Amino acid sequence: MSFEKLGLEARLLGAVAAEGYTAPTPIQAQAIPVILAGRDVMGGAQTGTGKTAAFALPILQLLGKGEKGRLPRALILTPTRELAAQVAESFRAYGRQTPLRTAVIYGGVGINPQIEQLRRGIDILVATPGRLLDHAGQGTLNLSNVEILVLDEADRMLDMGFIPDIRRIFKLLPAKRQNLLFSATYSNEIKTLADGLLHNPELIEVARRNTAAETVTHVVHPVGHTRKRELLSHLIKGGNWNRVLVFTRTKHGANRLTTQLISDGVSAAAIHGNKSQSARTRALDDFKNGAVRTLVATDIAARGIDIDSLPHVVNYELPNVPEDYVHRIGRTGRAGASGSAVSLVCAEERELLTNIQKVLQHKIQVEIIAGFEHDSAAMTKPAPAPNQFGRRQDNGVKKSFGSRPSGKPARPQGGRGCQRNK
Numbered sequence: 001m002s003f004e005k006l007g008l009e010a011r012l013l014g015a016v017a018a019e020g021y022t023a024p025t026p027i028q029a030q031a032i033p034v035i036l037a038g039r040d041v042m043g044g045a046q047t048g049t050g051k052t053a054a055f056a057l058p059i060l061q062l063l064g065k066g067e068k069g070r071l072p073r074a075l076i077l078t079p080t081r082e083l084a085a086q087v088a089e090s091f092r093a094y095g096r097q098t099p100l101r102t103a104v105i106y107g108g109v110g111i112n113p114q115i116e117q118l119r120r121g122i123d124i125l126v127a128t129p130g131r132l133l134d135h136a137g138q139g140t141l142n143l144s145n146v147e148i149l150v151l152d153e154a155d156r157m158l159d160m161g162f163i164p165d166i167r168r169i170f171k172l173l174p175a176k177r178q179n180l181l182f183s184a185t186y187s188n189e190i191k192t193l194a195d196g197l198l199h200n201p202e203l204i205e206v207a208r209r210n211t212a213a214e215t216v217t218h219v220v221h222p223v224g225h226t227r228k229r230e231l232l233s234h235l236i237k238g239g240n241w242n243r244v245l246v247f248t249r250t251k252h253g254a255n256r257l258t259t260q261l262i263s264d265g266v267s268a269a270a271i272h273g274n275k276s277q278s279a280r281t282r283a284l285d286d287f288k289n290g291a292v293r294t295l296v297a298t299d300i301a302a303r304g305i306d307i308d309s310l311p312h313v314v315n316y317e318l319p320n321v322p323e324d325y326v327h328r329i330g331r332t333g334r335a336g337a338s339g340s341a342v343s344l345v346c347a348e349e350r351e352l353l354t355n356i357q358k359v360l361q362h363k364i365q366v367e368i369i370a371g372f373e374h375d376s377a378a379m380t381k382p383a384p385a386p387n388q389f390g391r392r393q394d395n396g397v398k399k400s401f402g403s404r405p406s407g408k409p410a411r412p413q414g415g416r417g418c419q420r421n422k
């Protein structure tokens, strides 16, 4: 399959070649002709499948020639600022040889430059819902010319509580338009949203729900919670990892780990919701251009981060929600590139690991690192049976893993020590 066969015009083929793409990904091969034909699409595809180009290329072609002083004709809604910025970047890159203009608007930054940009006229608007409604409310945005609407990562929008905002935005759009919805998962709520939005859509699904990219190797390194940071520095330095995305559960944990890595001689930056937008953008840029080798992120901040060639993702702490594991490692092994997903797992996290393996439908290989054998013993030995008081017989401390006397699920925070990195 080649891009030429999909019906794309020469200037877009030139842009695709300039990006170094030699063949369309499965979602591109299926979606591009359907979108060019003007049909609605329900796309089941997660980040990393090439879904952005799958909608951006045909939209650029459908919009044809841009005209100065235009109101937006394509609107792309995304759940996060990072994803909005990346989608806009993709439109600009693929549309380099067209006169079409793309603007991106999201919260957390000044509204005036956005107003100015809208006033000058644009063809494609990429936005997060809240800021879009701010503009619409104060009359600085007119959506009455929108011909194509894209909901990107609709499942994430739902998780983040954006659906009421999105429904309000629908009311600002002309009734007759082409609608494209992309989502990594198909819940009943997504189906309800799609039923109300899409007309006779073409259903395109390229990755099964909750399957992680097959090009990613997964490995678990057992380690005591107090030695995680030591092991991480050892892996990064020993393996000469120059670009590694590390996930922590909390913003505070991300800051602390970043400071510690720097004191270990490993350059690092943190990205999370407490950082200003400019600090987040700077951290991401430094990471992309190689100025820092380690980016430490929380789940929310990392959503939609698109980094070409990200060979290593590390779960410094396992996520509480197993599906987040899939989202995290979706950052590596993109578009067929190989990647490694390394999880540093302490004894208190065994139950979280079990749940993740259930979602993946396979066990993750355990690899013991020399010097950390003692830690591994604690991690791999069976959980001691609780006595009648629900206390462990080995040390008298009730832990949040293993069989639980109450039959209740374990505390989700994974035990006190797992969060601490000394």
Ligand code: AMP
Residues within 6 Å of the ligand: 020, 021, 022, 023, 024, 025, 028, 046, 047, 048, 049, 050, 051, 052, 053, 306, 307, 308, 334, 335
């Ligand atoms: P996305 O799923 O849209 O976030 O894209 C994931 C990554 O795949 C991005 O870094 C794109 O630049 C890259 N990509 C998209 N399409 C292709 C393609 N046809 N060949 C190679 N890489 C691609």
